[in-house]
Amino acid sequence: MHHPISLGVQSDFIVSHLESELIDHADYAVYRTPASPDFYFGNFLALKVPLSKKSSYHWEQAFDQAFEGVAGIRHRAFIWPVVEASEETDIRGFVNTNYEFTENHVLAMPSDALISPHRLNTEIRITPFDDDESIWSQWREIAVTERDAGHEEAGYRRYLAGREKTYRDLERAGYGDFFGAFIGDRLLGYAGVFTLNDLARYQQVQVIPDFQNKGIARTLIHHLAQWVATRASRQIIIADADYHASALYQSLGFRLSQREGCLCQWPGYVSPGH
Known part of the structure; x- marks a missing residue:
């Protein structure tokens, strides 16, 4: 099941639109800020499918391919909209290989x-x-x-x-x-x-x-x-x-x-x- 990239990621573009690149793929979008490789959440994969759709190995492979040749990248990062509470259990394989997990609230107001x-x-x-x-x-x-x-x-x-x-x-x-x-x-x-x-x-x-x-x-x-x-x-x-x-x-x-x-x-x- 595909879903749009998260509202938080969409609003990131407001801040980064002068410098960032957004490259669309079927299951994810690549968000790149090549001039700032130390900006971890300026260089990440925005997932359109549940994290559980692929193994940690396949997500890491996708990240590495997306950022191949981008100088200074020393991290891996992924963002996705949490649509089911059961998805939270899928982070264990990542945490076991020293990923930091955070959950954010995306808050909106007219x-x-x-x-x-x-x-x-x-x-x-x-x-x-x-x-x-x-x-x-x-x-x-x-x-x-x-x-x-x-x-x-x-x-x-x-x-x-x-x-x-x-x-x-x-x-x-x-x-x-x-x-x-x-x-x-x-x-x-x-x-x-x-x-x-x-x-x-x-x-x-x-x-x-x-x-x-x-x-x-x-x-x-x-x-x-x-x-x-x-x-x-x-x-x-x-x-x-x-x-x-x-x-x-x-x-x-x-x-x-x-x-x-x-x-x-x-x-x-x-x-x-x-």
Whole structure:
């Protein structure tokens, strides 16, 4: 049984359309960002069939063929819409060979359905990054400090350099921007949002640890959603299914549209228990 590639993957194109390639096959699409090989989920297979349709060996073979000759690729990654709970059992063969599995909530909201929270953080100032190097410098250091365990710093900085170029190119072309939450000149949190063809996609919602649980993320997303409403009629945000952010976004009017399975095998990662 074939199904469309996930809504999350479709909305990825909003952010990557200036640099990425999408190559269609019968059972999957190849999503490639050759200039950023360290961007794991910019270089992946988007499956149109259940993960169980093929063995891990055959999926890996398809990935290797799709990325043959793309310099710097050192990982394998797959994304698919989870349409049946039973599919979750199919990840065991991948996990046993050191793939990291995550399940994402793909959350969607019509721009006119935004819910205003009872309380907003009134101490922060929210402003776009624009092309301000002092702000982007703070963004880099926060991202490096808060990166997930297992990502060595040099490789992560290469990944960030590619992401920063993408985001700043999009801002210069008028597709959106990153917005920061500040006290004084100090960046406490941030999120990006970009629009294309009446659809908006959020990126990298982050608040530094010392300022979490103060309503900053809620205030930031509420501000961005109002800004987006003048540019797109529908908004998409992705959240880890096991993280509280999904509930926060739903409190603002986003609704669960789809569940998305993700598998990634990358240098330095070892599955728990292995």
